[in-house]
Amino acid sequence: MSKYILITGGVCSSLGKGVASAAIGSLLECSGLKIAMMKCDPYINVDAGNMNPYQHGEVYVTADGAETDLNLGNYARFANVELSSLNSITTGKIYDEVIKNERSGRYNGRAVQVIPHITDEIKRRIMIVGAKTEADVVIVEIGGTVGDIESIPFLEAARQLIREKGKENALCIHLTLVPIITGGELKTKPTQHSVKNMQQLGIQPDILLCRTEIPLEEDIRKKIASFCNVEKESVFTSIDVEKSIYELPVEFHRQGLDANILSKLGWTGRKTDISAWNRFIKKLKNPKGRVCVAMLGKKTFLDDCYKSVREALLHAAISSHGLELEIRKIDAETLESCTDIRPYFKDITGIIVPDNYGQRGFLGLLQAIRYAREQKIPFLGIGLGMQLMAIETARHLLGWEDSDSTEFVQNSSYPVISLPEEQAGLTAAGVMRLGDGAINIQSDSQLAKIYGKPLVIERHRSKYTFDRKYSENMQSQNLIISAYSKTDNQVEAFEWKNHPWGIGVQFHPEFISRPAHPHPLFSAFIGAAAKGL
Numbered sequence: 001m002s003k004y005i006l007i008t009g010g011v012c013s014s015l016g017k018g019v020a021s022a023a024i025g026s027l028l029e030c031s032g033l034k035i036a037m038m039k040c041d042p043y044i045n046v047d048a049g050n051m052n053p054y055q056h057g058e059v060y061v062t063a064d065g066a067e068t069d070l071n072l073g074n075y076a077r078f079a080n081v082e083l084s085s086l087n088s089i090t091t092g093k094i095y096d097e098v099i100k101n102e103r104s105g106r107y108n109g110r111a112v113q114v115i116p117h118i119t120d121e122i123k124r125r126i127m128i129v130g131a132k133t134e135a136d137v138v139i140v141e142i143g144g145t146v147g148d149i150e151s152i153p154f155l156e157a158a159r160q161l162i163r164e165k166g167k168e169n170a171l172c173i174h175l176t177l178v179p180i181i182t183g184g185e186l187k188t189k190p191t192q193h194s195v196k197n198m199q200q201l202g203i204q205p206d207i208l209l210c211r212t213e214i215p216l217e218e219d220i221r222k223k224i225a226s227f228c229n230v231e232k233e234s235v236f237t238s239i240d241v242e243k244s245i246y247e248l249p250v251e252f253h254r255q256g257l258d259a260n261i262l263s264k265l266g267w268t269g270r271k272t273d274i275s276a277w278n279r280f281i282k283k284l285k286n287p288k289g290r291v292c293v294a295m296l297g298k299k300t301f302l303d304d305c306y307k308s309v310r311e312a313l314l315h316a317a318i319s320s321h322g323l324e325l326e327i328r329k330i331d332a333e334t335l336e337s338c339t340d341i342r343p344y345f346k347d348i349t350g351i352i353v354p355d356n357y358g359q360r361g362f363l364g365l366l367q368a369i370r371y372a373r374e375q376k377i378p379f380l381g382i383g384l385g386m387q388l389m390a391i392e393t394a395r396h397l398l399g400w401e402d403s404d405s406t407e408f409v410q411n412s413s414y415p416v417i418s419l420p421e422e423q424a425g426l427t428a429a430g431v432m433r434l435g436d437g438a439i440n441i442q443s444d445s446q447l448a449k450i451y452g453k454p455l456v457i458e459r460h461r462s463k464y465t466f467d468r469k470y471s472e473n474m475q476s477q478n479l480i481i482s483a484y485s486k487t488d489n490q491v492e493a494f495e496w497k498n499h500p501w502g503i504g505v506q507f508h509p510e511f512i513s514r515p516a517h518p519h520p521l522f523s524a525f526i527g528a529a530a531k532g533l
Contacts, residue, residue: 002036002130003137003265004170006158008205010146010194011177015211016245018071020175020238021141022078023248027258028137029079030249031272036135037075038087038126039068041143042150046092049432053357057304061461061511062087065435071141073308077514078249086132089125091150097121114153122157137265146174146197159202167206171264174198174205175238178212178220186212188224195228204229206264207257211238234260243284244314246515249277280318280515287324291317291530293350294328296335296368296385298361309354309382312513316522319515321530332361332368341367348377350529355383355461355508359408366392378501378528380521381494383462386504387417389494390466390474397477407464416470420490423467433460438486439493439507445482446495446503450524455486458507465506466491501528 009017025035045051048059049067060073066085075081098121102112130138142158144151162170176191191210198205208230210216216237225232236257241247252258258272295306303310310327317325328348335341351372353365369392372379381389387405394403394416405417437460441448468491471481483493496502513519
């Protein structure tokens with residue numbers, strides 16, 4: 001029977017609850033346990049698919065096509081877990097299921113209420129992950145902040161689960177904030193109030209993770225333990241790490257967090273082997289050189305918009321090449337008004353255009369792609385970045401000045417990018433391609449050399465695709481097609497011929513990159529960029 005760790009947060013959002021959950025999961029996995037991880041999001045959206053990435057961060061897509069919170073990407077990168085739609089639940093998804101049950105008469109005419117119907121559905125979804133995965137322990141991150149009204153049903157479900165399973169089978173870890181005020185004094189009052197809120201909901205945290213800038217001294221830990229009704233040995237520091245979030249498992253292990261959890265859950269004899277993390281951190285802190293790549297995006301885009309892309313680049317730089325990585329963020333809209341964009345790319349040896357959203361910055365992205373092509377700078381385009389390679393070729397080499405995507409312009413004379421339904425002369429439906437799909441690699445391509453095999457499985461999230469009737473036009477200008485989807489023969493990748501390294505892909509390789517196992521496409525891109533040092 002699976003055991004459960006429920007991870008909650010207090011004081012404020014963005015304390016790193018997802019990363020902390022992933023690090024804890026990794027440590028338990030390193031102790032030989034089979035783990036499962038899941039996220040409970042209090043928002044009413046059914047999933048993250050329609051949420052603005054510039055506000056909420058990227059949408060992480062699972063193998064079965066679920067559009068989820070970016071923290072599932074953290075789970076996948078830190079631990080060897082299989083993630084699916086089961087691992088992400090939202091208020092919208094819970095209420096949708098309960099209302100369907102009510103409409104079909106499954107509640108036998110009873111009044112449907114938050115307790116027990118909503119909380120029972122939440123518990124059912126949590127326990128089904130344990131049953132399906134047969135995990136030793138299921139780590140459940142409850143999104144939001146204690147005190148938020150939308151989190152209450154999930155916290156009530158957590159309270160019930162802890163009571164039903166017993167403390168030896170279910171425990172609560174509460175992440176909170178210990179701020180430093182003017183004068184350098186650490187203040188514990190926010191943590192005390194946060195734990196008090198939890199206690200008022202009927203939950204006594206078993207372990208406290210205190211987010212702070214510096215390690216907590218013994219007297220501060222003792223004070224927190226006394227006021228929050230926990231053991232001093234169960235008060236831990238989640239400090240700002242020096243180089244990377246991947247230092248967190250090592251830091252937690254140094255403090256004994258994993259040993260504390262294992263003891264509380266009855267696994268006192270287990271030892272945690274973090275040698276793999278130590279090897280990665282050693283490479284991270286002792287680079288052989290440095291590579292700088294430019295990432296193009298919308299104005300003031302947050303790092304979380306392209307979280308998985310940034311992490312995949314880091315994996316490749318560290319694990320494949322032993323290099324320190326610098327990512328220079330460039331606002332595509334700024335380039336639109338520039339007559340000379342060269343200063344923005346000074347000392348840049350690689351350019352990446354990840355999947356972007358909307359038409360803002362469109363012309364700036366085209367300028368950057370043209371610059372990479374003409375200046376022979378290694379280039380990687382993902383999603384829209386790949387599609388813009390075709391539009392850039394059409395406009396600047398074929399002379400089709402109004403060539404575009406029907407996503408942005410409906411009356412283009414040369415719609416080289418459009419919906420598959422439009423290409424077939426049907427009414428546009430715009431069905432999103434989501435999840436894993438098989439791809440055939442052309443044997444004489446650069447992709448074939450990178451992958452070393454003719455068939456690969458990659459993650460997808462797209463509606464629009466290249467119209468194959470323009471294939472010969474593109475190839476006449478040295479933009480060749482190097483991969484097709486196996487199921488419907490859609491174009492999956494472009495390459496620039498007579499260019500050191502220029503590849504665009506419709507799929508999302510960043511979702512399956514891992515710290516110790518970088519995706520080969522990112523490894524090859526960083527390798528090409530490193531040659532320009």
